[in-house]
Amino acid sequence: MPAIEPGKPLEVVEICAGAGGQTLGLERAGFHHRLAIELDRQAAETLRCNLVEFLGYEQEEAEKSVRVGDVADPAVWNPAIDAENLDLLAGGVPCPPFSIAGKQLGTSDERDLFAWAIELCGKVQPKALLLENVRGLSANRFAGYRQHVLDRLTEHGYIAEWQLLQADDFGVSQLRPRFVLVALQREFAPYFEWPERRPGSAKSVGALLVDLMAENGWEGAQAWAESARGIAPTIVGGSKKHGGADLGPTRAKRAWAEKGVDAMGVANEAPPVAGPPVIEGRPRPKLTTAMVARIQGWQDADAAAEGDKSENDFRWRFHGRKTSVYRQIGNAFPPPVAKALGVSIRNALNKVGEPRELVETADVVTDPVYKLLRSSARPLSVDQIIAKLSASGAAMGQPEVERHINHLKHDFEMITLTRSNGVVAYSIGEFKAFVGQDDHQRHDLFSQHRSKIS
Structure with missing residues (x-):
């Protein structure tokens, strides 16, 4: 298969696209x-509106490109047709199944x-796969x-790698660690390099937001900044299962308080001339959604002042x-x-640079107990x-092995055999996750909770 013609737009299908953070970044990367x-x-x-406006x-x-509904519902789209001969399959699949803030139900979570996305990749065979999720x-x-x-x-023919990326290493003014999976067909994988990190490139909250804090004339905005x-x-965006907008759990609220921000809600507009309420001896404004968007990596004051309409223009209207x-x-x-990830994937698909020596993913072991049980012909x-x-x-001791087995029981059918001497032996059965099965419990749970899923 030849490399993609340089300069030619690459095509992406994005699942669980949300309001378009990944969409915008990938578009700016040439997709x-x-x-x-x-x-x-x-x-x-x-x-849909921003595809047209920006x-x-x-x-x-735009109407044809944006589909609304459950991505696993064949009535919403037909992957065999809609994703045929595709360059990139991408998405930010729901994070609650893995979130530390949640119950970490994994395969038992209807979200x-x-x-499913991994099996979809195997079926439609895009040249590359990009999936991101929580730490x-x-x-x-x-x-x-x-x-x-x-x-x-x-097994599907891809070389895959995981990386934990920090948003602030890419100029975004917040911590936001994301666990990212990139997989490429073997032809393109030697040309992939993770994007270069830029530690220290992110602005402080005050420097980033000072113009927005001052837009209604608050004279204390500079001192606050x-x-x-x-x-x-x-x-933290949260979900429909919870109440209105605020800036996160108790630890996050404490961190915001240290920066002089009231995290108990989101304001309709910037502070007035007289300033925000004084809490514990200092002005403590709430953020507006425009401020939150800027913290999330949408256009900052410098780009706005320059009227930037380049590939670094990250404007968006919600x-x-x-x-x-x-x-x-x-x-x-x-x-x-x-965008940074998109550029790295685009370069790999265009075979830019010198190919690197690959480490076969079959040799990468994230769970040695899983690998051993999966490969064993008999229970152990x-x-x-x-x-x-x-x-x-x-080397691994008894408590650690037993902990691995308990973790595996959450996501796999664990078959046990009690031998005549009373010793229990284990083997791994089916993966419990939803991968498209017609009879999976996910369908009933999803129908029951659909109004609260986000």
């Missing part, structure tokens, strides 16, 4: 959206679409899940009421991070697992 699918109607409307799509093309997916709890993903992508040092804590807009912004993938006891791991140089 054109053949299709974007999103469950939430307000987010889809934001996406990205130059014709109205009819889990990660495994929780990198935890030991999901080591077996990640191992299964790598193994399946290897000088005290609002450092980058922001992670913006549709809906305040709580919906805040949720759309808070759940988005920061556009500058998406804990002692046998310990002995075999030790012989292979992966």
Whole structure:
């Protein structure tokens, strides 16, 4: 298969597109959206309007390109046709199944679409795959899940890598760690390099927001900005299961208070001339959705002042009421991070640079207990697992092996056999995740909770 012609727009299908943070970043990286699918109607409307207003799509093309509904519903789109001969399959599949703030239900969560997306990739065979999620997916709890993903992508013909990326390393003024999976067909994988990080490139919260804080004439905006040092804590969009907009859990609220921000809600507008309420001896304004959008990586004051209409122009207009807009912004993938990843993938597909030596994903082990049980022809006891791991140089004690087994039980059918001497032996059965099965529990749970899923 020849490399993509340089300069030619690459085509992407984006699943779980949200309000378009990843969409905008990928467009700025040189990708054109053949299709974007999103469950939430307000987010889809934001996406559709901005394709026309800021990205130059014709109205009819934008209407066809944005589909609203469950991405796993064949009535919404037909991957075999809509994703045929595709350059990139991308998406930010729902994060609650893996979020530390949630119950980390993994495959038992009706919102889990990660495994489904991996199987979709195997079926439609795009040249590249990009999926992002929360840092929780990198935890030991999901080591077996990640191992299964790598193994399946290897079987589908891809070279895959995980990386934990910090948004502030790409100029975004907040922590926002995201766990990113990139997979490419073997022809293109040697040309992929993770985007260069730029530590220290992000502005402080005060420097980033001072013009927005002052837009209604608040004379104390500059003094506030000088005290609002450092980058922001992670913006938390939340879900429809919870109430209105605020800036996150207790720890995040404390971090915001240190920067002189009232995190108990989101304001309709910037502080008035008289200033915001004084709390504990200092002015403490609330953020507006425009401020939150800027923290999330949409256009900052410098670009706005320059009237930037280049590939670094990250303007976007959000549709809906305040709580919906805040949720759309808070759940988005920061556009500058998406752009950086998009450029790296585009370069790989165009075979830019010298190819690197690949580390086969089959040799990458995220969960040695999973790999051992999956490859064993017979059930193994804990002692046998310990002995075999030790012989292979992966020493592990009894408590750690038992912890791995307990984690695996959440996401896989664990078959147990009690031997005549009373010792229990284990083997791994089916993966519990939804991968498109007609009879999976996901369908009933999704129908029951659809109005609260975001």
